[in-house]
Amino acid sequence: MEFDPREHQHTRYNPLKDEWILVSPHRMKRPWKGQVEKPSEKKVQAKDLNNPLCPGAVRGNGEVNPDYKHTFTFKNDFPALLEDVPDPGPSQHPLFRSEAACGVCEVMCFHPRSDVTLPLMTLYEINEVIRKWSERTLELGKKYRWVQIFENKGEIMGCSNPHPHCQIWASSFLPNEARIEDRSQKDYYRKHGVPMLIDYVNQELEMQERSVVHNDHWIAVVPYWAVWPYETMLLPRRHVKRLYDLNDTERASLADIMKRLLTKYDNLFEVSFPYSMGWHGAPTGDMEHIENSHWQLHAHYLPPLLRSATVKKFMVGYEMLAQAQRDLTSEQAAAKLRELPEVHFMEYNSDYCEC
Ligand code: H2U
Ligand code: ZN
Numbered sequence: 263m264e265f266d267p268r269e270h271q272h273t274r275y276n277p278l279k280d281e282w283i284l285v286s287p288h289r290m291k292r293p294w295k296g297q298v299e300k301p302s303e304k305k306v307q308a309k310d311l312n313n314p315l316c317p318g319a320v321r322g323n324g325e326v327n328p329d330y331k332h333t334f335t336f337k338n339d340f341p342a343l344l345e346d347v348p349d350p351g352p353s354q355h356p357l358f359r360s361e362a363a364c365g366v367c368e369v370m371c372f373h374p375r376s377d378v379t380l381p382l383m384t385l386y387e388i389n390e391v392i393r394k395w396s397e398r399t400l401e402l403g404k405k406y407r408w409v410q411i412f413e414n415k416g417e418i419m420g421c422s423n424p425h426p427h428c429q430i431w432a433s434s435f436l437p438n439e440a441r442i443e444d445r446s447q448k449d450y451y452r453k454h455g456v457p458m459l460i461d462y463v464n465q466e467l468e469m470q471e472r473s474v475v476h477n478d479h480w481i482a483v484v485p486y487w488a489v490w491p492y493e494t495m496l497l498p499r500r501h502v503k504r505l506y507d508l509n510d511t512e513r514a515s516l517a518d519i520m521k522r523l524l525t526k527y528d529n530l531f532e533v534s535f536p537y538s539m540g541w542h543g544a545p546t547g548d549m550e551h552i553e554n555s556h557w558q559l560h561a562h563y564l565p566p567l568l569r570s571a572t573v574k575k576f577m578v579g580y581e582m583l584a585q586a587q588r589d590l591t592s593e594q595a596a597a598k599l600r601e602l603p604e605v606h607f608m609e610y611n612s613d614y615c616e617c
Contacts, residue, residue, distance in 0.1 A: 271284065277446060278487075279443070281487075285589075287586055290524075293445065307377065316376060321339055322338070334486050335371075338368060343366060343432075350362060366432050369429055377561060379415070381520075381524035383516070392516055394507065400603065406546065411429075413428035415535070439542070444556075457557070459560060461496050467481060467502060472484050473597040475604075490566065490575060492530065492599065495560055497559070497561075507559070526599050526600075528607060529606065537566070542562070543560075568590075
């Protein structure tokens with residue numbers, strides 16, 4: 263029998279995380295009798311003064327939000343990282359290690375309206391979000407090694423608030439994902455003399471099978487080693503280390519590809535598609551000026567949905583105790599996303615108005 267990646271199980275290597283994933287495409291045929299998520303039926307109001315992220319609303323700390331027109335960034339009122347805390351001191355035993363950790367957490371609202379998510383925004387509005395992302399990375403990166411921008415979208419991802427927003431956590435340490443990606447990209451660069459993700463982008467542009475959308479400056483692909491069914495990576499085609507190294511044209515081009523990708527995501531199951539996304543780029547702070555040529559800026563989009571708006575992929579059992587496993591291949595997922603329209607399904611819906 264000849265090997266067919268669409269039929270036969272195999273493992274794939276993730277060079278960024280130095281991990282393997284089990285691909286079992288033959289399982290796509292199995293019927294689903296498990297948990298079905300309730301679709302979120304609540305219609306989001308454009309403005310709700312009881313929502314602490316809205317313009318003019320009162321936040322947890324008693325402050326009133328300004329009447330903002332585009333983005334609005336504030337220090338998280340319930341931060342996981344504080345700027346000034348005592349140092350735990352040297353560890354006494356190798357099995358009980360700890361290190362000092364400090365940082366700052368911010369929340370960034372993308373738009374004054376709670377019912378306007380990124381794919382429904384204009385390119386100008388998305389560009390405002392990107393400009394703010396760059397600005398905060400530059401500012402917080404003066405002091406901190408790692409500035410993690412991330413968006414949890416949808417209740418299924420534990421997002422507590424429907425208002426379009428992301429969080430920014432800046433830390434004095436490299437979090438695990440960053441540390442591992444740093445090491446893997448460094449090893450690849452030493453071995454091949456080219457940044458790993460530049461090689462990867464060129465391969466994907468040539469092969470086309472996993473590309474979802476691309477434009478002159480960016481490409482969105484379902485990575486060869488994707489774990490989540492419709493996971494994508496968004497990468498610049500040029501070598502760019504950090505968000506604030508993007509020029510005006512590249513930022514405008516990023517707004518274009520984000521709108522196209524996120525519109526496809528929403529169109530897949532005709533819901534506001536839930537995901538966790540985040541940006542990774544070269545470290546900052548006291549690591550900004552060390553050799554970082556191995557780093558390439560990129561974003562990860564990690565959506566939990568599998569076969570409909572209500573069936574989610576569970577990462578349990580084998581995934582928690584052995585390794586990640588997927589049914590649908592990355593190529594099948596990319597083909598499905600590729601064929602979806604780039605006009606948002608809500609734009610056909612007469613219930614939706616611009617009032
Ligand atoms: P998530 O929905 O992604 O969890 O983000 C909402 C964040 O907003 C959350 O981290 C913060 C929460 O701490 N927040 C405030 O800082 N002030 C408030 O008044 C409400 C929510
Ligand atoms: Zn990454």
